[in-house]
Amino acid sequence: MISNDTTVLVPVGNVESVGLRRAIDDVEVDHLFVLLSDGKVDKHQNWKGRFKDNSDKMRTGSIYDVLDVLKNLTLLSKSKNLSFREKRMLDRAKFLVVSEISEVVSQSSDEISERVSSSLERCFVVRTRALARAKAAKAKKASKSSEAKGSLKASSVKAKASSKKSVARKSTVKKSVVRKSTARKSKARKVVVAKTSSASPVASRRRAKVS
Numbered sequence: 001m002i003s004n005d006t007t008v009l010v011p012v013g014n015v016e017s018v019g020l021r022r023a024i025d026d027v028e029v030d031h032l033f034v035l036l037s038d039g040k041v042d043k044h045q046n047w048k049g050r051f052k053d054n055s056d057k058m059r060t061g062s063i064y065d066v067l068d069v070l071k072n073l074t075l076l077s078k079s080k081n082l083s084f085r086e087k088r089m090l091d092r093a094k095f096l097v098v099s100e101i102s103e104v105v106s107q108s109s110d111e112i113s114e115r116v117s118s119s120l121e122r123c124f125v126v127r128t129r130a131l132a133r134a135k136a137a138k139a140k141k142a143s144k145s146s147e148a149k150g151s152l153k154a155s156s157v158k159a160k161a162s163s164k165k166s167v168a169r170k171s172t173v174k175k176s177v178v179r180k181s182t183a184r185k186s187k188a189r190k191v192v193v194a195k196t197s198s199a200s201p202v203a204s205r206r207r208a209k210v211s
Helices: 026-036 047-060 063-079 083-106 109-210
Strands: none
Touching: 026 063, 026 083, 026 109, 047 063, 047 083, 063 083, 063 109, 083 109
């Protein structure tokens, strides 16, 4: 191990029983650094659930699970003080990631640690930008929805106004028809009265002759 210049020998037959696995290769190292800076970080609000998930990942022995713990706790440490157990877990996760990568690429732990820290910083920058874009897209969608509701409301108001105008026109037409009908009836009564008046003197004269 480059970190402390020690060599560990384990019988091949006991590898699985003691929980050892093969170290990653150069291709996986490149993939690890891509994952370190991809901006995807799980953020648990509940301390108990977060600690349990991270503890389970640390026990799997997978470098990718340890990498997740490293990203999650590093992000969390930027916004709040970690508990003693989480601080110790973060240190352990970073040590495991740095030591394995340095062993594979034959570079010092300090060099790898600096690369890991740099990749983590890029990760958080990418995450912040992604959150900002998502927030802007949500605000834009809300604005469009508000405009659509306003347009629908305006259309409803116009429809009501048009309906009122239609009712007013119908009322006006009805009143006009009623006035015309009344006028015709009044004219007819006048004609009848006039005819009756003109017929009355004749009838009087006829009655006079008869007498």
